[in-house]
Amino acid sequence: MRIATFNVNSINARLPRVIEWLSTAQPDVVCLQELKCEDHKFPAEPIEDLGYNISVHGQKTYNGVALLSKRPIEDVMVGLPGDDGDEQARYIEATIDTVRVGGLYLPNGNPAPGPKFDYKLGWMDRLIDRTRQLLADGETFVLAGDYNVCPTDGDVYNPEGWQDDALCRPESRNRFRQLINMGLTDGIRAFHPQPHFYTYWDYTGGAWQKDNGLRIDHLLLSPAAADRLIASGVDKDPRAGERPSDHTPVWVELQESP
């Protein structure tokens, strides 16, 4: 069972890239971020034609997340618990087969310090609370998405230049580490511990050509999910295509449940 995450930076602008990637990679489950459209403007038909069920939590202009799955999507929950006043569409969770899958678009948080950074840290605290609940419920789960956190300096092409950025600040890294310390496994890191294994390259300055990247898209696995982890990877092909997203798909492969 292959579970992937892909920040598309507008699903409608990216539809050709997404269709091409789904057709070749054939992931079982996909978490999409930055749809930048409301539910009714999500291009469902061409994706359904490839055999996917779809659950969308959209928003006009900004944010927006979705789950795609070749298997049934059950018990969908949208919105991260813990703040009823949070209007931003950044979280969707559902059960697929035996796995609870959370698709997330963690706030960028720049500039730091400031209100946007405070929102990011509060959101991360709520994600930690949600993780605690999933563990208490005994769920086998994967939390996948654009975390907007570079866990270590090895995940940044130029750590000195990025040390004050919200993606690299100690407050952000500390909260990411809290998730790991709850027993979660970084799916990419488990198979690819080397530095400079990136998932995102800025549009500006020839970042892609120079491999000036960041590792900010992650799949975190519960202990029971990690016991089934057999492979992981980064698909760089979509980033090299025409009109690409600035992110590229990242995936884990889980052994089928018995």
Place this chain on the structure above:
DNA sequence: ATGGTAGGAAGCCTA
């Protein structure tokens, strides 16, 4: 070198 590029919305904001 306080830029650069991309997307959506509306004549800027977010990333």
